[in-house]
Amino acid sequence: MSNYFSRERRIVKTDDFSSVFRLRPKSSTEHFTLYARKGVLPYARLGLVVAKRLAPRAVTRNTIKRMCREVFRKKELEAMDYIVRLSASPASRNAPATGAGLKQLLRKELEQLFALRTGKGESR
Secondary structure (H helix, E strand, O other): OOOOOOOHHHHOOOHHHHHOOOOOOOOOOEEEEEEEEEEOOOEEEEEEEOOOOOOOOHHHHHHHHHHHHHHHHHOOOOOEEEEEEEEOOOOOOOOOOOHHHHHHHHHHHHHHHHHHHHOOOOOO
């Protein structure tokens, strides 16, 4: 798969987001929830929801989105619509959201989420 994340691989329309959110979450980790719906297109698409109340700094939100897109591009996923939602704040008083250790933790969680969808990961 290409390293480029084209617009056709993104979920951008409100109706598309709503149709995926109507279904129950497929899996979750400490910070993320993954929703998935069988798509009508021959390739996987990704939608991201990173709320400002959970990640108040723009740099944090953009870092999280960048990590999600990178993990999505590298996985070979079935043709479905996936939405990754940030469900808990990644920052705390002891560990700010820009630390390298926290970035590694979030990347590991994202890889775990998508590994569960491909059947190559262990279940929780």
